[in-house]
Amino acid sequence: MKKAFKFVLNTIPRPLLIRLSYVVRPIMTIALKGDTYTDPIDGKGFKSFLPYGYGTQRNNVLSPSTLSLERHRLLWLYLKNETDFFTTAKKVLHFAPEQAFYKRFRALKHLDYTTTDLLSPLADVKADICNLPFKDNSFDVILCNHVLEHIPDDTKAMQELYRILKPGGMGILQIPQDLSREVTFEDDTITDKKERAKIFGQYDHVRVYGRDYFNKLRSIGFKVEEVDYTATLSNSEIEKYCLAKGEIIPVVYK
Structure with missing residues (x-):
């Protein structure tokens, strides 16, 4: 899966990626449903997040439901709470x-x-x-x-x-x-x-x-x-939301 994600990110133009995501996202949301990690943007839980990255790929960072990365979830929490x-x-x-x-x-x-x-x-x-x-x-x-x-x-x-x-x-x-x-x-x-x-x-x-x-x-x-x-x-919140400390x-x- 990691190699497939890297190939897709580096070969498909971003506007097309956005359109394709509408098809893939519901499938991944169901497949990875769990309670280990939570996306604070929509409150959904997952057993793992997806990998992401163009140069060096990072594991467990892309939310299957909102397609948020660490920075998006951090910003959401900041805007919501502060x-x-x-x-x-x-x-x-x-x-x-x-x-x-x-x-x-x-x-x-x-x-x-x-x-x-x-x-x-x-x-x-x-x-x-x-x-x-x-x-x-x-x-x-x-x-x-x-x-x-x-x-x-x-x-x-x-x-x-x-x-x-x-x-x-x-x-x-x-x-x-x-x-x-x-x-x-x-x-x-x-x-x-x-x-x-x-x-x-x-x-x-x-x-x-x-x-x-x-x-x-x-x-x-x-x-x-x-x-x-x-x-x-807390460290547990950072881990739960998959944020970059x-x-x-x-x-x-x-």
């Missing part, structure tokens, strides 16, 4: 909307919810993150998770995100991050897809962010909170 996202009227912009969230956020009647991306079939607005078609100070909340590592000019993208966020607004700007690295790593001379997947975690990533990511956001103008939400959870949620404000 913010008023699920209770207060907000104008929300969601980049590259994840399936784990898309229908659930769309169903929240108190949200004015807009999705955007260049390629995703789930996007309401097809747009370039470096040249967004939105007015200044437009959104109360911006969700932009695992997008910036794909963008060559991430400085321009961050400036656009800052521009369209309302004063007092909140953004969640998650990225794949190597916290042991002080400085972000980029190397455009590496062109082989397999080598890029090995080094950058995915063939279409243009950098590996280090701890300097937070200060780069601050240099744009954001107030940044480096939230280690797993530090507030120590993962930082970059929460920004304008």
